[in-house]
Amino acid sequence: MTGLTLSSADLDPRRRRILFRCWHRGLREMDLVFGQFADNELPGLSEADLDEFERIMDEEDNDLVRWILGTLPVPEHFQTPLFARLAAYQPDFEEVAERLGITR
8 A cells, every 4th residue: 555655665564554544544634634744754753753643543533633723622642743743734635636637
């Protein structure tokens, strides 16, 4: 399984599983945020960052959307630099549309 720009072929098994989970969240909006974040950041994450990222991914999508959009306060245990990077991440919808062959 690959992301839009990241191939799982060069990843270790843990990162492969994370990449798949990021692109198969359940809410398409979260697929785009998590998937593109993983495409760009996953290879460089430390083991501690991977641990935290997996804890974040274990949360419900509906809660994550609200935390990222700021409609609910982020729980204290997720007020971390990694969550802030994820929440600040802006998916490139043009790239997604291009790769999927969607034209406007």
